[in-house]
Amino acid sequence: MTVSITDVARAAGVSASTVSRALRGQPGVSDEVRAQITAVAAQLGYTASRSASSLASGRTFTIGVVAPYIGRWFFGTVLDAAEKVFSAAGYDVLLYNLNSPEARKRFFTKLPVRKRVDAVLSLLIPDLDEESALRSLGVPLATTVGGPRDGFTVVGIDDHSGATSAVRHLVNLGHRRIGMISGASEPLHWTTPIDRRQAYLDVLAEAGIAHDPALEADGGYTVEGGERAMTELLAVSRPPTAVFAQSDEMAMGALRALRRHRLKAPDDVSVVGFDDHELAEVIGLTTVAQPVPEQGAEAARLLLRRLEEPDAEPINQVRMPIRLVLRETTAPPSPHRPV
16 A cells, blocks of 8 residues: 555654655754654655655756766766765756757757756856856756856855965975966866966966966866877976876876876976876875865755755855865976976
């Protein structure tokens, strides 16, 4: 026999509406009563009807996620953490992988998420027209990339501050020929490479080091791109003694390029990355650690809070902590190489 919400309410000695609020994580139910109702529901084998809940609440119990590169570590990690939070709360995820300008234009022109989702988590940075399109959905919006924007809850880090700590670390070690491996901001409107490059330029100016454009190379935020970029930097007339890679994946590529050229980090070239990728500790990479899974989880929790407490004051921005992690790929420049 199918167990109904009325059966749970009767066994727990509360009303059906209290059972509904408790099992959906809504406010207005004490922790003690919520625990009692959860235990009774589990004992009776009660499973909430998704269709009934949707009819009663007007919700789809689906969260839309738009992402540019779900195959890349950062985005995949954020998405995995967010999905776990949504799933635990009884929500499904509808994913849109906008990995090309064509796919992105098609999505924002047709807005296929309209009336299909209760909220949207954006892992890309929308332009002004795209922002307006997302706001027109009339649902809570959150993102884990870029800076503050109207109508969005932004969970992220201070890219400029993180990159500053990385480059300043190399300067403090005594390096003067400091290269940078970065990625282009277009065509997907990234602010991350812009902010991290500005930090690189600011620290060089602060240290009285003249900027040499030959010491910058595009690594495309991939391991293969980092390897190509490091090869370019090694080919200049005066190669760098240290390199700041704007992501750990590019730093890994840089280390591979050094091995191919029979060079070592940090003996010949110091390398510092950004992210604290799950493999960074394995290879001893000095890097700027950012809490990637925590950003996805926090963005998901804040979206759910907006859904459950629509009258609560929205949180516009959350800055997650970052820190420089010193490992084995950075050291003072070799006395046998010019700084």
